[in-house]
Amino acid sequence: PGHQSVRLEGAKDQCAGRVEVWKDRMWGTVCDDRFDLREANVVCAQLGCGTALKVTGQNGLFPPGSGPIHLDELNCTGNEQNLWFCPGVQENSDCGHKEDAGMRCLKSSPLSVSGHEDQCAGRVEVWKDGKWGTVCDDRWDLNNGDVVCDQLDCGIALRVTGQNGLFPPGSGPIHLDELNCTGNEQNLWFCPGVQENSDSKLTAPSPLCSVRLEGAKDQCAGRVEVWKDRMWGTVCDDRFDLREANVVCAQLGCGTALKVTGQNGLFPPGSGPIHLDELNCTGNEQNLWFCPGVQENSDCGHKEDAGVVCSGQSDGSVRLEGAKDQCAGRVEVWKDRMWGTVCDDRFDLREANVVCAQLGCGTALKVTGQNGLFPPGSGPIHLDELNCTGNEQNLWFCPGVQENSDCGHKEDAGVVCSGEPEPGESRSRPAAGRR
Numbered sequence: 001p002g003h004q005s006v007r008l009e010g011a012k013d014q015c016a017g018r019v020e021v022w023k024d025r026m027w028g029t030v031c032d033d034r035f036d037l038r039e040a041n042v043v044c045a046q047l048g049c050g051t052a053l054k055v056t057g058q059n060g061l062f063p064p065g066s067g068p069i070h071l072d073e074l075n076c077t078g079n080e081q082n083l084w085f086c087p088g089v090q091e092n093s094d095c096g097h098k099e100d101a102g103m104r105c106l107k108s109s110p111l112s113v114s115g116h117e118d119q120c121a122g123r124v125e126v127w128k129d130g131k132w133g134t135v136c137d138d139r140w141d142l143n144n145g146d147v148v149c150d151q152l153d154c155g156i157a158l159r160v161t162g163q164n165g166l167f168p169p170g171s172g173p174i175h176l177d178e179l180n181c182t183g184n185e186q187n188l189w190f191c192p193g194v195q196e197n198s199d200s201k202l203t204a205p206s207p208l209c210s211v212r213l214e215g216a217k218d219q220c221a222g223r224v225e226v227w228k229d230r231m232w233g234t235v236c237d238d239r240f241d242l243r244e245a246n247v248v249c250a251q252l253g254c255g256t257a258l259k260v261t262g263q264n265g266l267f268p269p270g271s272g273p274i275h276l277d278e279l280n281c282t283g284n285e286q287n288l289w290f291c292p293g294v295q296e297n298s299d300c301g302h303k304e305d306a307g308v309v310c311s312g313q314s315d316g317s318v319r320l321e322g323a324k325d326q327c328a329g330r331v332e333v334w335k336d337r338m339w340g341t342v343c344d345d346r347f348d349l350r351e352a353n354v355v356c357a358q359l360g361c362g363t364a365l366k367v368t369g370q371n372g373l374f375p376p377g378s379g380p381i382h383l384d385e386l387n388c389t390g391n392e393q394n395l396w397f398c399p400g401v402q403e404n405s406d407c408g409h410k411e412d413a414g415v416v417c418s419g420e421p422e423p424g425e426s427r428s429r430p431a432a433g434r435r
Contacts, residue, residue, distance in 0.1 A: 001209075006046050006082060008103065010062035013151075015049035016104040018062040021070050029340060030083065031095035038072050038078035039086065040103040046082050049105035056102040061154075064097035079421025099290035103105065120154035120287070121251065123167040126175050126188060131174035137162025143183035144191065151187050155227030158212045159219065160254070211251050211287060213308060216356040217393045218319055220254035220310040223267040226275050226288055233275035235288065236300035237262025237307075243283035243289065245308040251287050251414055254258030255311030259360075262306055265359040266419070269302035296354035318358050318394060319413060322374035327361035327419040330374040330412050333382050333395055340382035342395065342416075343407035350390040351398065352415040358394050361419030368414035376409035 007027070008017030008099035019030045024413075030039075032055075041050030048374035058061065066276075072093035076086035125132045137160075145157025181191035212232070213222030224235045235244075237260075245257030261267065277298035309326075311319060319339070320329030331342045352364030363393065368374065384405035397403075 001123050006043055008043070008047070009065065010102070012249070015044070015047060017064075018065050018100050018102045019043055019083075020065060022133035023070050026067060027065075028068035029065040029097060029100040030074070031075050031093045032060075032099045034088075035074060035101040039074050039076045039083065039101070040105075041078040041269060042076050042080050042083055042086065043103060044105035047105070052103055054104045054378050056104075060102045060103040061104075062099075062100075065100050066097065069093040069095055069097070069100075073081075079129075082331040089198070096257075120149065120152065122161055122169075123170050124148055124188075125170060128173075128175050131172060133173035134170040136174055136177035138178050139180060139193075140356075144179050144181045144188070146183040147181050147185050147188055147191065152301060162385055171426055176177075186384070189388040211248055213252065213254075213310075214270065215307070216358075216360050217359070218317070220249070220252065221267075221358070221360045222307060223270050223304045224248055224308055226274075228275050229413075231272060232270075233273035234302060235279070236274055236277035237265075237304045238278050238296045238300060239293075240279060244279050244281045246283040247281050247285050247288055248293065248308050249310035251308065254317075258270070258311055259309040259353065260306065261308075261360075265305075265307045266309070267305075267307040267365065270305050271302060274298040274300055274302070274305075283410060307360075312322040318355055319360075320355070320375065320417075321358065327356070327359065327417040328374075328415065330377050330414045331355055331395075332377060334384050335380075335396075338379060340380035341377040341412040342386070343381055343384035343405045344372075344383050344411045345399075345407065347386060347413040351386050351388045351395065351413070353390040354388050354392050354395055354398065355415050356417035356419065358415070359419075361417035362416055363418050365418055366416040368416075371410050372412075372414045373416070374412075374414040377412050378409060381405040381407055381409070381412075 005022040007020050009020050010013065010015040020027045023029060037052045038056055040055045044052050045051055045265050062319065070091060072089040072095055074083060074086045074088035081088050124292055125134045126135060140160055140162055142157050142160060145160045149155055149157045175195065175271055177194040179188060179191045179193035212225050214225055216222040225232045226235060241260055242257045244259045249255055249257045275296060276288055277294040277300055279288060279291045279293035285291050317334040319332050321327040321332055332339045333342060347369065348367055349364045352367045356362055356364045382403060383395055384401040385400045385406055386400035388396060392398050
């Protein structure tokens with residue numbers, strides 16, 4: 001059975017998945033101990049799938065298998081005909097299926113995401129004519145991002161970026177431009193668009209997949225949800241602190257964590273499965289699935305769903321500076337990779353309510369301006385003469401003057417919101433994104 005007694009399972013693509021080998025009339029998995037690109041190259045060559053791009057193991061991209069674990073502690077050179085020719089342990093593995101080795105070959109998905117530590121986020125690159133090339137961001141939207149995320153087994157697209165985005169520009173050819181996907185295509189080459197004749201030299205689109213923040217207007221704050229088995233689920237707040245929150249914020253390109261919330265927190269409870277519980281991250285992991293913890297067997301209810309407020313470093317993000325309380329201070333907004341202030345001309349409780357809501361800080365109690373409660377800022381004055389209704393997602397949706405303010409920093413707008421940090425929580429804030 002199979003192709004020369006090896007197969008890759010758990011993905012749509014026959015050249016990517018969990019490694020399984022055939023022995024004694026039964027398919028079995030391979031433990032990820034010492035499994036690296038040399039072992040993966042043996043599998044790819046055996047399957048006619050080119051060379052190995054990536055290997056995954058514990059809590060990797062592909063679901064765990066079942067049955068026997070046929071091979072462990074392999075030590076291949078990369079030139080063997082199949083894995084059984086490599087030194088290693090046969091049949092007596094001490095691994096569990098959560099350690100099943102997985103991999104992706106070059107011919108599997110002629111696609112990758114680069115420029116970011118997370119394998120489900122980065123600059124989009126596609127393979128053609130023996131060379132990786134980028135994709136221009138013209139017309140790039142969530143439908144296109146969905147195709148990429150689905151092809152990489154990374155859930156659905158949460159966000160796309162382009163010019164001056166989160167990820168560094170690529171090099172080499174720009175293979176695709178002006179794509180117009182429906183979101184259901186097998187890969188980007190099935191989408192209408194321009195191939196090879198792009199006039200763009202710098203901008204490449206980027207999808208972010210596999211985690212999201214829900215229940216708030218700000219894309220960098222909300223209830224934490226992760227994608228597994230084609231379903232969004234929440235994360236229990238047990239042991240969930242700023243370390244876990246920093247993993248989420250970093251993955252979403254939202255700076256660093258300012259605050260975590262749990263039972264009866266700022267954000268409404270979710271529904272569906274509770275995918276993760278009792279996480280114990282260091283704060284440096286690529287995503288929450290790399291942290292030790294309980295998967296799928298949580299004893300929590302949704303009233304204990306974890307929430308996060310990140311510092312936010314995407315255009316439209318906002319912060320309050322110059323006070324000890326994270327829900328009060330001088331209003332600053334992020335644009336063109338720089339924090340800038342907002343002039344107090346026409347700035348009243350309607351504008352302030354937009355800010356407070358975006359930060360998960362309740363409603364506005366007070367606004368301040370010239371010679372106000374908070375020290376003046378520095379740098380650009382991004383917004384002036386705002387005229388919000390109070391219901392906008394962020395201040396950039398309000399009519400007003402952008403970048404051409406006649407104000408000085410003594411007129412920087414300030415806000416006091418109703419929200420307060422939780423008792424015992426640190427009131428100090430990281431300086432992420434300051435210029």
